[in-house]
């Protein structure tokens with residue numbers, strides 16, 4: 587039985603790439619899809635191509651096809667490090683499909699934040715906003 591947590595990563599920029607590496611290094615996690623902009627030069631590549639890795643293959647797909655690819659790759663959870671506007675759209679799609687999402691994107695307005703809360707209430711979906719994932723230190 588494969589009991590790895592299946593992850594969809596949206597936004598494969600500076601931070602997304604580090605997150606992809608970390609996920610692919612963990613035995614209990616599986617990166618099943620990564621998502622870029624609709625006209626990105628990353629489209630059609632794999633995460634291995636992008637990061638020069640020799641790991642299992644993960645397709646990089648367009649945000650335009652997010653819903654279709656969520657249904658195809660069947661992730662348990664999504665992680666979004668893209669941009670506020672993109673994230674709002676993505677969370678709408680994810681919530682509708684009942685996929686919980688961890689949002690690392692920053693820069694939401696108060697209105698954006700209210701929209702995220704409204705989506706979680708409407709679809710009863712799990713939305714975590716983690717605006718600071720940096721490791722802290724204890725004194």
Ligand SMILES: NC(=O)c1ccc[n+]([C@@H]2O[C@H](COP(=O)([O-])OP(=O)(O)OC[C@H]3O[C@@H](n4cnc5c(N)ncnc54)[C@H](OP(=O)(O)O)[C@@H]3O)[C@@H](O)[C@H]2O)c1
Nearest residue numbers: 597598599600601622623626649668672691692717718719
């Ligand atoms: N929570 C934290 O601790 C933390 C830490 C670092 C950064 N962040 C936040 O995370 C976000 C990304 O930061 P970054 O430094 O990784 O930025 P970045 O290098 O510019 O990466 C942003 C990525 O988002 C993608 N993107 C933009 N619009 C998109 C859309 N409509 N659909 C799908 N992907 C889209 C871009 O796609 P392409 O690849 O196709 O160009 C790009 O790869 C920012 O909001 C930043 O403030 C948060």
